[in-house]
Amino acid sequence: MNIFTSRLLAVTGLTFFLSLFAQPILAQNQIVTYLNKNKYIVAEKDSAVYIRILTPDGKPEAPYSLTEQYKTGEIYRKGTARFSHDRMTLIGLVTTYQPDGKKISEEYYKEGAQEGSCRYYYKNGNLKSEILVSEQVKSGNLKMGAPSRKLLSFYDSLGTQLVKNGNGYVHEVNDDGDSEEGEYKDGYKEGNWKGTFLKKKYRYTERYEQCRLLEGTSIDSTGKEVHYSKVEERPEYPGGMQNLYRFIGMNYRYPRQAYQQGASGAVILSFIVDTLGKPAEITILQDAGHGTGEEGVRVLRGSPKWVPGKLRGIPVRVSHSVPIHLNLQ
Known part of the structure; x- marks a missing residue:
């Protein structure tokens, strides 16, 4: 899996109204909602994979303390959020955990958008990477088309540092057995990259210059090549x-x-x-x-x-x- 991007199979788009229709349970001033595996709100606890609890601190307009639990009771995510008009907005540090208590990630949010230094961890608890997320375009500080995520450091699962101060060579294998490898320069992909995807059904080669993809080629098991200029393309409904x-x-x-x-x-x-x-x-x-x-x-x-x-x-x-x-x- 690419260090910076989640797979296209993840839930995408069209979810911006979901929180408007939640029917939260109010318990002792807490707001409790049940979520399925894709983080959609469900009505019954029996259908839930996660349980979200928002607890006010008692001060007017103060943010809520956020705790999300696995259905089995272990902490899944902790942080701070604002809750208004049935809409939750993450702010500050948000930490996500595996069921055994080891960290998955530490991410910073500003009004619901990732910003600042974020850390990600291997299943064994070792630090995997540190990424700097630039301020969002709406603030006027990031030009359209400019990369918003910069790799600061990267480690293998045993703790050996492969990228330092944004420079180094990465070879990564994800849970599906797919791999990618190539060079980072000043925090961004540079030069020739190669790897596999879709559970090794395809190989690919890519060429980057200052993080900009110049060309890419996917190759299937028969040797058939497909050329592309974008790593990911979202589905498009006719006419939008x-x-x-x-x-x-x-x-x-x-x-x-x-x-x-x-x-x-x-x-x-x-x-x-x-x-x-x-x-x-x-x-x-x-x-x-x-x-x-x-x-x-x-x-x-x-x-x-x-x-x-x-x-x-x-x-x-x-x-x-x-x-x-x-x-x-």
Whole structure:
């Protein structure tokens, strides 16, 4: 796995409304919510993988203490957050843990966006890397197109430092057995890189200059080559996301029983954009009952194909979510 980027198969995009529809449990001024493995809010504890607890410190407008637990009770994440209008925003140091208590990461946030020095750890607890995250574009301090994540140091799993002050040579193998190796110069990729991806189904070579990818080539087991200019490409709905919302609005039909009962609220669907661009594995994360979720599935299943996401020029499955707002007023 690339040091700086999570895999395309991770949950991406369209999740910005999710927190608006959470139905938190208030217990002794605490805010308790249940989350599934993809961090979507679920109604029942039995469906949860994580439990999030926000505790106020008693002062007006003061941030909340954040504790997230594995369902088995061990601490998963601790930090500080603001909570307003059912929306949580991370601030300051946030530390994530394995079930055995070893650290996974230490990350700093400013109003919900990563910023500053962040540290990541191996499963054995040894430090893996330290990365400097630049201030976000909205502040005006980062030019569009400029790299926002700079590698400061990198270690192998036994603690040997491979990159110091942003300079060195990295050879990394992830949990799927895929590898990548190449040189870092002043914190960014430089020169020729090579590796494997998608569980060794493909090999790749890339050439960088001052962190800018000049060219890349993926090679399958038969020797077929695919050339690319971007490592990751997100799926694209024809005409953009506003067109998707427009399609849903034009085709969604209120179920009769939902209309009679005055059901309103939000339907939240998760789905996979498959390698052919089709919405697949559509799942109802939240609905207003009375068939409102099933109708959302019907509409989404009938939507036009997307341009599929790609990893190093190869189409891949990418997870998404979409909210549908229901209001009879």
